[in-house]
Each structure stands twice: as C-alpha cells, then as structure tokens.
C-alpha cells in the first residue's frame with residue numbers, strides 16, 4: 001500500500017475499495033458481503049426504518065479505467081448519462097454494523113421489498129440484530145438472502161438513535177465518496193472518456209469540488225432522490 005494509493009482513495013474502483021478496506025480494516029467504509037452459499041453474518045442496520053435508508057439512482061461509469069458509481073441527475077431531468085443510453089439503476093446502500101465495523105451493503109431493486117417488509121415488522125431497526133444468510137453459490141446471479149431477527153441482548157437495549165447516526169458513513173459528497181456526483185459537463189466528459197479524478201490537474205479538481213453543493217441541489221430536485 002503506497003501513500004499514493006491512500007491519497008487516491010476517491011479514485012478507487014469498488015473492488016479496490018473493498019480490498020483496501022480489508023487490508024487496512026479501519027473504522028469502516030468497506031463493503032459487507034457474504035461470499036459463499038449458506039454463509040451467514042449477524043448485522044445491525046443503522047436505521048430507524050425504511051424512511052432513513054440510504055439509496056440512490058446510479059450509473060456505472062468507467063472513469064480512469066475503473067468502474068465507478070455515479071449518481072444519476074434524474075431520468076426525466078436530462079441526465080447526460082441517461083441520454084447516452086447508460087441506464088440508471090435504483091440501488092440500496094445499506095449501512096450496517098458487522099464484526100464491529102460499519103459497512104455498506106449494496107443491494108439491487110429486487111431487495112427493496114424485503115427491506116420494506118423488515119422495516120414494517122421490526123422498526124426501529126437500529127436496536128435489533130439480524131442474521132443474514134446467503135442462498136446461492138459465489139457468482140450465482142439468482143442468489144437470495146434470508147434475514148432472521150436475533151433475540152434481544154443487552155447491547156441492543158443500549159443503542160440510541162444519536163449513536164447510530166454518529167456511526168454512519170457519508171456516502172456522497174461531491175467526488176470524494178463512494179457515490180460520485182458529477183455535473184452534466186463532467187458526465188459528458190465521462191461519456192467521451194476524457195473525465196478524470198486524478199490529481200494531476202489539481203486546479204481542476206478544486207473547481208469541481210466547489211461547484212458541488214449547487215449541483216447536488218439540481219441533481220435531487222427532479223425526482224425525489226434526496227437521501228440525506
């Protein structure tokens with residue numbers, strides 16, 4: 001692990017981010033995954049209910065040769081990536097505690113009904129633990145997950161919403177987090193293959209960062225994608 005790699009955390013692909021987290025095992029920020037059939041994990045979701053769950057409409061885009069997650073600017077709002085034929089997908093980015101670390105579990109649209117049912121039955125979720133079981137071999141596209149609520153323990157009783165909120169990871173903030181937020185112009189460049197997150201043109205990077213609060217507002221205006 002070189003210092004350059006650490007500095008460029010924002011430029012990592014999903015796989016690299018995962019490996020990086022495995023190696024450094026810091027406070028969190030890694031992905032939760034169950035790799036093989038019948039693998040299980042006990043987790044605590046960092047949410048009250050479905051109302052505060054993290055989700056986003058995202059595109060997969062090659063940036064600097066790596067697959068990156070880019071937030072959609074709105075299917076009906078002229079998002080350049082949508083218009084280029086790159087279909088946006090609704091994804092859950094479930095924040096949970098697992099083995100003492102805060103991790104993100106990325107799940108597709110088909111998992112949303114499951115989380116809605118869990119929320120309906122068990123909210124608030126943060127003072128409970130669930131065992132998740134994988135059903136499907138590694139690489140099986142039809143893999144499903146079952147969830148079982150655990151018996152309440154002393155740790156569960158101690159959980160407060162404030163503590164849970166403090167543990168959460170920021171998933172999007174311009175170009176420095178897991179979910180990248182690009183301007184329409186930057187998306188056009190990404191489509192052309194000319195957009196980069198590399199630090200070489202440092203002046204450019206700074207400018208892009210400053211534009212973000214405004215752009216973020218635009219991005220969430222049209223179709224209720226605001227998460228935080």
Ligand SMILES: [Zn+2]
Pocket residue numbers: 059071072073074075079080081082083088
């Ligand atoms: Zn889009």
